[in-house]
Amino acid sequence: MLKEITTKTAQETHDLGKRLAQKMKGGEIICLEGDLGAGKTTFSQGFLRELGAEGALTSPTFVVMKQYAIKNKILNLKNIYHIDTYRIESTDILDLGWEEIIKNKQNIVLVEWPERIKDVIPSNTIWINFEIVDEEKRKISIS
Numbered sequence: 001m002l003k004e005i006t007t008k009t010a011q012e013t014h015d016l017g018k019r020l021a022q023k024m025k026g027g028e029i030i031c032l033e034g035d036l037g038a039g040k041t042t043f044s045q046g047f048l049r050e051l052g053a054e055g056a057l058t059s060p061t062f063v064v065m066k067q068y069a070i071k072n073k074i075l076n077l078k079n080i081y082h083i084d085t086y087r088i089e090s091t092d093i094l095d096l097g098w099e100e101i102i103k104n105k106q107n108i109v110l111v112e113w114p115e116r117i118k119d120v121i122p123s124n125t126i127w128i129n130f131e132i133v134d135e136e137k138r139k140i141s142i143s
Contacts, residue, residue: 044057060084065083078104
């Protein structure tokens with residue numbers, strides 16, 4: 001199933017992240033594709049904040065992976081992993097415990113630049129593509 005949404009502002013992209021977070025049950029892997037500045041991090045910030053992640057919510061570009069404890073006690077979830085694979089390959093992510101992270105149903109995983117590790121991403125992954133329409137507007141496709 002493909003769903004396309006157009007957001008007109010960064011706040012709408014942020015809010016879309018929040019709405020998707022509300023549908024999580026645990027064990028989801030969400031891959032975020034799109035050019036630099038297309039809205040992946042803005043979406044992730046809404047998603048992470050909705051599930052109770054605290055602190056500065058920035059892209060893990062230089063640290064590769066950030067782990068957030070989920071503060072939302074309604075859900076039986078423990079961690080959100082926000083991973084940026086722009087600078088690494090599949091062997092690197094495997095060395096960081098990828099298989100253990102994705103097997104734990106109390107984790108949710110957000111991956112930016114997933115095309116770099118496509119060979120280790122499970123088939124049941126949610127794929128979200130972000131396209132820049134203009135300075136503020138984004139076309140977001142969820143499959």
